[in-house]
Amino acid sequence: FNEDLEQVGVLHYPYATMGEIFYPPAVSNGMVYIIPQGQANRKDLKCILQQDLATFDHRLYSLDQIAIYSPSASSGILFTVSNLNGNSFLSRIDPKTGKSETAVFENCYVSTVLACQDTVYVFSSQPSASTLHCIDPLTLKERRRIDLSHLGAGIFSAAVCGETLYFAPTETLSGGAPRAIGAYHLSSGTLDSIDCGQTAFHLLCAGNRLYLTHGNLVTGEGSLLSVYDPATGEQTMYDLGLWPAQIAVQDNSLYVLSRSGAAKFSLDTLQQQAQVSIPPAKHFYLSGIFANP
Numbered sequence: 001f002n003e004d005l006e007q008v009g010v011l012h013y014p015y016a017t018m019g020e021i022f023y024p025p026a027v028s029n030g031m032v033y034i035i036p037q038g039q040a041n042r043k044d045l046k047c048i049l050q051q052d053l054a055t056f057d058h059r060l061y062s063l064d065q066i067a068i069y070s071p072s073a074s075s076g077i078l079f080t081v082s083n084l085n086g087n088s089f090l091s092r093i094d095p096k097t098g099k100s101e102t103a104v105f106e107n108c109y110v111s112t113v114l115a116c117q118d119t120v121y122v123f124s125s126q127p128s129a130s131t132l133h134c135i136d137p138l139t140l141k142e143r144r145r146i147d148l149s150h151l152g153a154g155i156f157s158a159a160v161c162g163e164t165l166y167f168a169p170t171e172t173l174s175g176g177a178p179r180a181i182g183a184y185h186l187s188s189g190t191l192d193s194i195d196c197g198q199t200a201f202h203l204l205c206a207g208n209r210l211y212l213t214h215g216n217l218v219t220g221e222g223s224l225l226s227v228y229d230p231a232t233g234e235q236t237m238y239d240l241g242l243w244p245a246q247i248a249v250q251d252n253s254l255y256v257l258s259r260s261g262a263a264k265f266s267l268d269t270l271q272q273q274a275q276v277s278i279p280p281a282k283h284f285y286l287s288g289i290f291a292n293p
Helices: none
Strands: 027-029 032-035 045-051 056-062 069-074 077-084 087-093 099-106 109-117 119-126 129-135 142-147 156-159 163-165 178-187 192-197 205-208 209-213 224-229 234-239 246-250 253-257 259-266 272-277
Touching: 027 069, 032 069, 045 077, 056 156, 077 109, 087 119, 156 205, 156 209, 156 246, 163 205, 205 246, 209 246
Parallel strands: 069 109
Antiparallel strands: 027 032, 032 045, 045 056, 069 077, 077 087, 087 099, 109 119, 119 129, 129 142, 156 163, 163 178, 178 192, 205 209, 209 224, 224 234, 246 253, 253 259, 259 272
């Protein structure tokens, strides 16, 4: 689609479970990375798809893991996660060589990974604990770990805005619904929380502001999005009129993926500027949105 959500092309791939609502595609160095897991009841395709955003050439990277998820890329290096038999696996893939390395996180579930500059941030949970791991991107060795248990678990989205890493717990360790997002200050190593009024799901930083979706990713309910200004601490809530499954930013516009289409909003006013219907074919679903920088 172009900037006005007019369709300008289509590509078809013979892969099942191409991406998922919980994890947006990763964009880095002119490439987009999407994980086709394979048949939903097996998830054993063991690869990551790379799409060149200029030429549309694509390439598959093999990874000897099943149920791969949470792609994240920084400085041209790709990171993914998988889990099996109570252990989780963080994999590092160099697209230039195709070589991969994997680190094991024993007896925990890694919910998401965020690669940013010289650190890979990994969020994990156990029945009685929630943890942020700061990982060296070259060696995959842990530099530091921070206990997040008092803030919650089920962290599927994180974003760095300025000198702060923000993350969105979707449940407390007791199974409740948290109202706050976490804020880990990178320079001081201190931890704060920001009351959002309700649970946040996806986070995105643009123009030094933090955008938070509040639509429930499991039930497909809700239509709220809030904008948080770290400089002033001001938070403004907007009703988009549609379920925000995922969000992406291009220039001065916010694009929102919903159940059966997408919409364009002004990044400043959050007024809707365009909308398009993308009705999925039978047995298909909309699984991700991304913008070409």
